[in-house]
Amino acid sequence: MASLVVEFSAQDPQRLARWWADVLGWELDAGAGTTVHPVGPGVELRFVPGGTAGEGQNDVHLDLRSESHDGQNRLVERLFNAGARFADVGQGDEVPWVVMADVEGNELCVLEPRKVYERTGPVAAVVVHTPDPRAAARSWAERTGMDLVSDRAEFAALCPVSGEGPHLEFLVSTSVAAGRVRVLAR
Template identity: 70%
Template sequence: MKLCEARECAYFRRMASVVVEFSAREPERLARWWADVLGWRLDTGSGFVVQPTGPGVPLRFVASGRAKSGKNGVHLDLRSETHDDQNRIVERLFNAGARFADIDQSSEVPWVVMADLEGNELCVLEPRKVYANTGPVAAVVVDTPDPRSDARTMAAATGMELAGERTEFASLHPVSGEGPFLEFLENDDGPEGMLRVLVE
């Protein structure tokens, strides 16, 4: 994505929004699963889109014959309010068919890494005050070789505000103060895999 012209940026700030798209072998089944675990609404009017019922970001599910190979370069972080709530979310996901995942994370990290029905990684975070107003999805996390550059580009395209920045990490947040963060983590592999972030 190239940086927009000043005139175009003003339009994007009013109109553009972020959508997370999942490529799936069974898009309807996976969409229904995510709608159930997040408590959101499944819209089947034009494909399979899980729509937030409060703060959030739409999740679109499209059919793909491509098999997942390796770790996704985009994943969702789920918010918890307390440590007991984190445990309840993990238990609910597991009972719904999610499984624990190993992405070489340390055994000391306070979040729990899981995978959905088609193996897409997600994290159930420990409680963090910064995510108090995000809704159930705390952040959409994107691997990229250049976090700061990609964050600035996405900020220009969407009107989101820079919430934090350092060499290996940058994050954006909606101007309203509600909804998930968009976070960029330094990783040479980039955002390859079964999920992608779109601006529409």
């Protein structure tokens, strides 16, 4: 079974890697300082040179898990104090999650508590915007060996067979462009 890697194109890969390692409580590699390894369930985050400041919505983003509504508020506050800012990607005022951007403008969502993510670790899901969620999910299920747990035209999702680690989710989007973040199978 292949594992997932999320790769960020960054203006300053070491700085962005340190930021993510700090906010997730994960380990930064001892070598170049550009890979973040999960402590417990998670997904490896890799940071490579070449990014530009965040302009527009990425086609891949991370959803962060919270265990309670107070925990969600504390996480939002911690991210904000670490340099994240609030972001508007058209989510409106009525959604229960909080959209933010990291220090280089990459979007992330801080989710309200959801039972489905209780065994994922700090990253609940890697979310991919695609014109065809069903086709993308089926292709990734073959590549990774993950279980297909939702298969609808507007939303499809995979879950690790063990139930531990982030989900890989696909949302329908007609305006997908190459972004600063991408997901890889390793």
